[in-house]
Amino acid sequence: MMDATNILKEAFEKQNGAGGSLAEYQQENWNMFSGLGLPAIKHEEWKYTRIRNVFTDKLVINNDNNLSQDALEKLILKGTENANRIVFINGRFLETLSTTTDSADVICIKPLEKAAGDEDANFVNINLGHSQRYHGDGINALNAAFANGGVYIRVNKGATLNNPIIIYHISNSSHGLRFSQPRILVNIQEAAQVELIETYINMGGGETLTNEVVEISAEKDAVLHYVKLQNEGEKTNYAGTTHIRQTGKCLTHAVTITLSGSIVRNNLNMVMEAEHGESHMYGLYLLKGNTLADNHTIVDNAMPHCFSNELYKGIMDDASTGVFNGKIFVRKDAQKTNAYQSNKNILVGENASANTKPQLEILADDVKCSHGCTIGKLDEDALFYLRARGISAENARSMLLHAFAIDIIEQIKNEEIKAYAEQLVAERLSFNI
Template sequence: MSTLTKQDTFSSLIEAAPNNFASARATGKEAYVFQGLPAVKAEEYKFTNISKKLEQNLTDFSTAKPLPLTDAQVKAAVHEGFEGSVLVFSNGQFIPGLSSKIDEVEVSLISEKADLPIGSIANPKKDVFAALNQASFQDGLFISVPKKTQVDKAILLLSFDEANEGQVIQPRVWIEVGDFAEVTFIDQTVSVGESTYFVNEVVEVKGGINSQIHYYRLQNEGKNAIEVSTIETDIQKDGRFSSVNISLSGDMVRNNLNLNLKGSNSEGNMYGIYLLNGKSHVDNHTNVDHTIPHAESNELYKGILADQSRGVFNGKIFVRQDAQKTNAFQQNNNILLSEDATVNTKPQLEIWADDVKCSHGCTVGQLDEEALFYLQTRGIDKLQAKGLLLYAFAGEVLEKIETESFREYCDSLIQERLGSKF
């Protein structure tokens, strides 16, 4: 097996990893060494030079220790109207003492599940940061929703991050949802300060037959945060996985979302908004793999970019030879509000089957001047009219959030950013 050298950026982090999950960690380490951090011309990171960003901004390549938190801090961070359960993380580590007890759901530390097949869903050979996490994560959260269980209220995964000296935060979550079960997760991070740190998150989701999983994610990190997030799920027969990702802040953010449709009549839905200003850089990489006949995927990502911000969208849909009767839709739409804002978009569709309905496309443009003029003739000032048009553009994604309190919270954040509130 390949070995690390002292020159490897994260070598000390990997060597300091716990000694559990030895086989999985060895696989992660080997995959990390084999791939190495992305080079400037690496195709998958062509428009996101995260290696340079890490080398320039991190000074301490060690694991950040958990922050001291209080019940009052947790309560203050939960959005108004939320009635579900809260699972608290501090710098990537699960904090049981500040978290809710969920009667119908098993929640424990990953370290308590010695036989858990870490990396069997989020393959470390696909991406070097998934490999890094697998090789060096400290501990993580295990969540199991039993067969036929309907979790009526959402589960909030609430993370508090603050790491001085450019340290590393590595959340690891394993979620399994039994046959005929249904659950909603909200993944939200609170940046306690404005320091520079690196978050490298991996979430593996194992969906059962006819399971219904909703996963909503709000990224509103501090302006100096660097983040790579990898979420991957296996979707079985008659199962449905729906994701909404909202990115509002951060220095450089890379989102990897991978859906594996492994059963007939399975469905994967991916929706996203990236609303960027300043010099924020957000890269959304999505992958849908159709391997079985009679499956469906829907994808819609929208970007609004101002100032010197940069957005990247790279969506891939694979329809394998046996995946006849596949329906797959993919669309990426963007509005640029500044001459200095940039978007690189690359929707991709690869089909090996011949009886399918698939489409993909992208648009990049500016606000509709006629619509803007129309609103102004109705007595709405130009700034607010602009905000209303942008909010209407984003609303098609927001309406995909089925948890009302969270949808209203995101709605408020976006309206405030866009200046569309009356």
């Protein structure tokens, strides 16, 4: 099999040759990527996830980064017409199709390359690439080498947005294996309240490979509700990191829903850098066919009195595979940390599998941490109970799986997105009550 090195190199040289405020940063990362290469399965963090194998000479990176307004309108999620809308085509931020519905006094959305050279440059310098402290691998560096196609979002001090921010990642796969590398940097200032939603669309019916990095920094008293909704279809490959820093005492809440894909890898980090921070991480992977979904999470408690709660649930049908790895670090000074983690899996398919691994590293001595994981079949007693009331085996199964999955969906704060996700889950599980 030919590898993608030459294609990536050509694309890198072409875009970095144009210079710009991020050229130096990109060059450093390209050099890093060239040294590290892509993570192979012998890399402990990637042992289940053969993302490297997707990087073949079929990759399509160049051009075609356009979409008509009409085509876009058809893709907009129902009920979200008023949202602040950010559009990425093939991993490049498309400013012309993006719209800001909240006032310019409270929100600023602009190309990352621009932010790196204007009054936001300081924030960009500090935060761009912050996730590499946790993911120092080649795939993160590869994304950074193409950072100039990214977007910068700032929500100003004290602002509560009227509308959510919805990011549409659209991949045009009609010319081959579309490779997209979206980059997002978010600055949530003091006491600002934000709902940020990411969703992914495969246009063209071909294969896609997306390598994304989202870096968010939230200041004190900020509130972030973040949702990642992955339902791009079976021909999708994805590797992405969402890295959330709490630089002041604040509340950050993330829900990751994975409903389809070929290989899907999500890294989610909560970095608790201030006392009394609170973070929540919820995940649902509802898989069928040969999908592999791999969720790696990190909660890093650096300061005392932080609270984190984490619940990931998986339902694996057919020959699908669910992977969960949850790291919790409690540093020496992070006394009185409360950190909870739970991962529950139901295997429905004969050839389905689940791998779960909690990893706790606790260096402080006065903390409350708990973790638990389960992998099992559907509860036979519950199934019989429902059937003994006249509910068919099929409906009883739907009912139980739906009940298992739905409490993750209910964590989504935005009503329209929640309703949409509920509908997708109900359809998948043939649940109709």
